[in-house]
Amino acid sequence: xxxxxxxxxxxxxxxxxxxxxxxxxxxxxxxxxxxxxxxxxxxxxxxxxxxxxxxxxxxxxxxxxxxxxxxxxxxxxxxxxxxxxxxxxxxxxxxxxxxxxxxxxxxxxxxxxxxxxxxxxxxxxxxxxxxxxxxxxxxxxxxxxxxxxxxxxxxxxxxxxxxxxxxxxxxxxxxxxxxxxxxxxxxxxxxxxxxxxxxxxxxxxxxxxxxxxx
Amino acid sequence: xxxxxxxxxxxxxxxxxxxxxxxxxxxxxxxxxxxxxxxxxxxxxxxxxxxxxxxxxxxxxxxxxxxxxxxxxxxxxxxxxxxxxxxxxxxxxxxxxxxxxxxxxxxxxxxxxxxxxxxxxxxxxxxxxxxxxxxxxxxxxxxxxxxxxxxxxxxxxxxxxxxxxxxxxxxxxxxxxxxxxxxxxxxxxxxxxxxxxxxxxxxxxxxxxxxxxx
DNA sequence: AAAAGTTTAGGGTGCGCACCCTAGACGGGC
DNA sequence: GCCCGTCTAGGGTGCGCACCCTAAACTTTT
Numbered sequence: 001x002x003x004x005x006x007x008x009x010x011x012x013x014x015x016x017x018x019x020x021x022x023x024x025x026x027x028x029x030x031x032x033x034x035x036x037x038x039x040x041x042x043x044x045x046x047x048x049x050x051x052x053x054x055x056x057x058x059x060x061x062x063x064x065x066x067x068x069x070x071x072x073x074x075x076x077x078x079x080x081x082x083x084x085x086x087x088x089x090x091x092x093x094x095x096x097x098x099x100x101x102x103x104x105x106x107x108x109x110x111x112x113x114x115x116x117x118x119x120x121x122x123x124x125x126x127x128x129x130x131x132x133x134x135x136x137x138x139x140x141x142x143x144x145x146x147x148x149x150x151x152x153x154x155x156x157x158x159x160x161x162x163x164x165x166x167x168x169x170x171x172x173x174x175x176x177x178x179x180x181x182x183x184x185x186x187x188x189x190x191x192x193x194x195x196x197x198x199x200x201x202x203x204x205x206x207x208x209x210x211x212x213x214x
Numbered sequence: 215x216x217x218x219x220x221x222x223x224x225x226x227x228x229x230x231x232x233x234x235x236x237x238x239x240x241x242x243x244x245x246x247x248x249x250x251x252x253x254x255x256x257x258x259x260x261x262x263x264x265x266x267x268x269x270x271x272x273x274x275x276x277x278x279x280x281x282x283x284x285x286x287x288x289x290x291x292x293x294x295x296x297x298x299x300x301x302x303x304x305x306x307x308x309x310x311x312x313x314x315x316x317x318x319x320x321x322x323x324x325x326x327x328x329x330x331x332x333x334x335x336x337x338x339x340x341x342x343x344x345x346x347x348x349x350x351x352x353x354x355x356x357x358x359x360x361x362x363x364x365x366x367x368x369x370x371x372x373x374x375x376x377x378x379x380x381x382x383x384x385x386x387x388x389x390x391x392x393x394x395x396x397x398x399x400x401x402x403x404x405x406x407x408x409x410x411x412x413x414x415x416x417x418x419x420x421x422x423x424x425x426x427x428x
Numbered sequence: 429a430a431a432a433g434t435t436t437a438g439g440g441t442g443c444g445c446a447c448c449c450t451a452g453a454c455g456g457g458c
Numbered sequence: 459g460c461c462c463g464t465c466t467a468g469g470g471t472g473c474g475c476a477c478c479c480t481a482a483a484c485t486t487t488t
Contacts, residue, residue: 003434003435019313019316021235024474024475024476025475025476025477026475026476034435034436035435035436035437036476036477037435037436037437037438037478037479038434038435038436040476040477040478041433041434041435042434044477045476045477046475046476046477098312098313099233099312099313099375100379101375101378101379102233114379114380114381115379115380115381118376118379118380119380144400144404147397147400148400150376150397151365151369151397151400151401154368154369154372154373154376155365155368155369157372158368158371158372159368161313161315162332162364162368164315165314165315165328165329165332166328166329166332166333167328167329183361183364183365186358186361186362186365187365187401190358217464217465238444238445238446239445239446239447240445240446248465248466249465249466249467250446250447251448251449251465251466251467251468252464252465252466254446254447254448255463255464255465256464258447259446259447260445260446260447
């Protein structure tokens, strides 16, 4: 891996743990096992580094937003795939999801595009849920799918913070990701066809075991 | 109002807007219309000031946690009262609710008590919802009330951030508070007796108009 | 082998910020 | 009038941090 990429990855991880402001360039250089001078060779300012992370964030979101329910596929599997991708994103860029509006100042791409991303995410989830309704796996009024999508997004997104504040560990392997996904299921599991509910639960449990690209 | 109290109130408001770290003591003094020296007369360190705000936070939560559904009262009114108190708290101490775990380092009371507060909040909401079930106003399985309470807490709590990120104004008078409360209603309004749903909606709308102690 | 790119080590700067210090002014209570 | 508490003004310090600089060493590419 190129040094520059290693720096961006380490920065993202440290920002997730401590927040952007609390991570010193000295600590970051040490984490990468490089000299601070080398950090400055690759990035002119700390803000440039933030923008590199933000660009990755944008790319990740753009790629995820391409996910669509397959018309000839399996709605449950497609939905699980989407939720898995979302959770991965929330974890990879946790500091940005913790207080995204505040980072808009540091990285213009975020400030400009956050609203559109959020709306597109709701629409994406809604499309997947609508597929479940079409397949007879979910009994939910069409008019209520948007609200369900929004609520699901909020629950998934803030789930890890929720467990963190309860004093529970939230890192990989702790079960927090699985619990977060299960929590979001409580929004609509009563309206799922029982076998579909079981399949979805199983699919999400498998996804929860996949470690993220640290 | 005593200067010390004015300082604490101004600090809380500025921390809500900018976060603790981004508020300089110089800016705070200016906001209070006092000299910086006077700020240091009242508080030895910035952290002492943080702790004063945190103490208020703790008191507010402890007082709110005393709210109980009145056995001889009206479940809907009691529930609205609780939700109103919660929303007020989320707004008064918005910065602490934005990233509460991170503030545990600055103010020990938060770090030590956050888990217990959160659990108590769930139980409180659950008790109020159970009352609605008992009164026949809400059709919800008793076993599902805890999940509903948790989800409601998360939605209410992060609702303002949600609108903020959509680029919508969230201050007093913008309708964001009302929309947040309505959003949480989408979790269970389909299970509310129709007249009860209308009454609750009306009660929450009235609460949303009450400005918070700036 | 030479050129280009990357990295190190070690010194440094400038700035922002929390906080200190001091003498004196002012206001309220006795 | 005295005492005490509160506040001001204006000067300051020390520290943490992002970032700079430079020569040399090392690695990769041509």
